[in-house]
Amino acid sequence: MTNPCVMIAGGGIGGLVTALTLHQIGVECVVFESVRELKPLGVGINLQPNAVRELGDLGIGAAQLDQVGLPAKEWALVGQNGADVYAEPRGLDAGYHWPQYAVHRGQFHMLLYRIVQERLGAGAVQLGTRVTGYNKNADGSVTATLAHADGTTSQQTGAVLIGADGIHSAVRATMHPDQPPIHWGGAVMWRGTTLAKPIRSGSSFVGLGTHRQRMVIYPISHPDPATGLAMVNWIAEVTFDDPSARENTKWFGQAEIADFAHHFDGWAYDWLNVPALIRGADVAYENPMIDRDPVDSWHDGAVVLLGDAAHAMYPTGSNGASQAIIDARVLGAHMVAHGPTPEALAAYDAQLCGPVSALILRNRGAGPFGLLNMVDERCGGQFENIDDVIPPAERADFMAGYKAAAGFAIEALNTAAPTIASGAKV
Numbered sequence: 054m055t056n057p058c059v060m061i062a063g064g065g066i067g068g069l070v071t072a073l074t075l076h077q078i079g080v081e082c083v084v085f086e087s088v089r090e091l092k093p094l095g096v097g098i099n100l101q102p103n104a105v106r107e108l109g110d111l112g113i114g115a116a117q118l119d120q121v122g123l124p125a126k127e128w129a130l131v132g133q134n135g136a137d138v139y140a141e142p143r144g145l146d147a148g149y150h151w152p153q154y155a156v157h158r159g160q161f162h163m164l165l166y167r168i169v170q171e172r173l174g175a176g177a178v179q180l181g182t183r184v185t186g187y188n189k190n191a192d193g194s195v196t197a198t199l200a201h202a203d204g205t206t207s208q209q210t211g212a213v214l215i216g217a218d219g220i221h222s223a224v225r226a227t228m229h230p231d232q233p234p235i236h237w238g239g240a241v242m243w244r245g246t247t248l249a250k251p252i253r254s255g256s257s258f259v260g261l262g263t264h265r266q267r268m269v270i271y272p273i274s275h276p277d278p279a280t281g282l283a284m285v286n287w288i289a290e291v292t293f294d295d296p297s298a299r300e301n302t303k304w305f306g307q308a309e310i311a312d313f314a315h316h317f318d319g320w321a322y323d324w325l326n327v328p329a330l331i332r333g334a335d336v337a338y339e340n341p342m343i344d345r346d347p348v349d350s351w352h353d354g355a356v357v358l359l360g361d362a363a364h365a366m367y368p369t370g371s372n373g374a375s376q377a378i379i380d381a382r383v384l385g386a387h388m389v390a391h392g393p394t395p396e397a398l399a400a401y402d403a404q405l406c407g408p409v410s411a412l413i414l415r416n417r418g419a420g421p422f423g424l425l426n427m428v429d430e431r432c433g434g435q436f437e438n439i440d441d442v443i444p445p446a447e448r449a450d451f452m453a454g455y456k457a458a459a460g461f462a463i464e465a466l467n468t469a470a471p472t473i474a475s476g477a478k479v
């Protein structure tokens with residue numbers, strides 16, 4: 054293989070959108086992905102309007118996204134008593150020029166993989182190839198060390214290495230060898246999908262419960278016209294007082310429903326039966342709610358971090374995948390200006406590392422679910438009328454602050470120029 058211009062470690066959502074962006078702006082690249090075969094893993098994720106806009110600019114629009122998910126119409130927080138704490142329209146219904154999509158992570162990932170193969174060719178993603186580290190060269194290039202599935206190792210040199218290799222990033226570990234271990238605050242999430250009738254608007258994201266124990270529920274497929282049933286994603290989340298009791302929780306291990314369903318016994322309302330929803334799932338996965346402490350830079354010469362490798366965060370803001378997509382596009386925009394050079398990487402780092410690092414800490418502090426913490430502090434979760442606990446204007450201010458920090462304030466997004474102008478090339 055001749056030396057590629059840009060090497061991307063990791064073929065997840067961040068790595069594949071980066072490859073599509075580089076192809077769009079005329080930069081040659083190769084993706085090194087550690088697994089031997091990409092499979093449709095994961096359950097629901099949200100693509101916020103800012104990310105959906107970028108996908109549209111990559112030629113991935115409603116026709117494709119409706120095959121792997123559906124537009125979200127509402128975001129709602131509901132107390133354990135079943136009464137609304139806060140609700141607002143989302144996506145087009147909220148006035149954005151672009152929808153928000155709730156999608157199946159694995160199906161969306163496979164969609165991106167198919168499009169990468171169609172546009173960049175079958176060899177663009179090298180499976181079974183793990184990046185284990187890198188060395189910077191005197192001429193400004195970078196050499197990645199690769200471990201192959203057959204047990205051999207090799208080295209590959211390029212102009213730039215992009216670490217899009219997820220929360221356990223080897224590129225980040227090389228860049229920041231003294232970084233602390235993964236941070237876990239004691240919350241465990243069990244995730245699953247169940248065929249069920251969608252609640253409320255038919256495409257609502259609902260957070261139900263308290264700051265210590267809640268369900269997150271939203272559909273990730275259009276309903277079957279014959280049955281009215283959709284694939285409904287749910288996350289059952291419990292915060293444990295003694296995190297050491299569950300130190301063995303592993304990322305994405307399969308869980309027995311009987312091990313955790315009892316936490317939600319009795320959560321039955323006339324509009325939703327949580328125990329039935331959980332017990333109706335084929336399979337459930339256990340995830341500790343983990344993130345990483347922010348680092349002060351994602352950039353080291355010809356190497357840069359992107360997606361979860363740069364900013365693994367709690368999913369409370371539903372923006373991990375969206376931010377990975379934004380990262381890819383902002384990096385592409387700086388490459389249009391500076392070429393695939395350390396200058397482009399430095400400009401990307403200067404634009405995003407600070408604000409996104411602040412978002413990591415904001416999500417660790419519950420993100421938009423912080424309203425449930427306020428309910429707990431003010432009334433112990435017991436209320437008749439939420440307006441007496443948190444006035445409507447205060448609730449609206451709280452949410453507006455979060456959306457501005459996460460980059461999806463409506464007016465700012467609607468009036469912003471495209472991140473990468475149509476037809477722009479390096």
Ligand SMILES: Cc1cc2nc3c(=O)[nH]c(=O)nc-3n(C[C@H](O)[C@H](O)[C@H](O)COP(=O)(O)OP(=O)(O)OC[C@H]3O[C@@H](n4cnc5c(N)ncnc54)[C@H](O)[C@@H]3O)c2cc1C
Nearest residue numbers: 063065066067087094095096183184218219360361373374
């Ligand atoms: C299997 C899986 C399931 C997930 N399920 C969910 C979910 O249900 N809900 C949710 O909100 N989020 C889920 N996530 C996380 C979510 O996809 C990310 O937070 C978000 O999309 C940002 O993506 P990313 O590309 O930065 O990282 P990731 O999606 O983690 O992708 C990183 C990719 O890099 C590969 N990789 C790792 N190390 C190396 C290496 N050293 N060299 C080469 N390749 C490497 C991984 O195999 C992976 O394909 C999941 C992630 C994974 C990997």
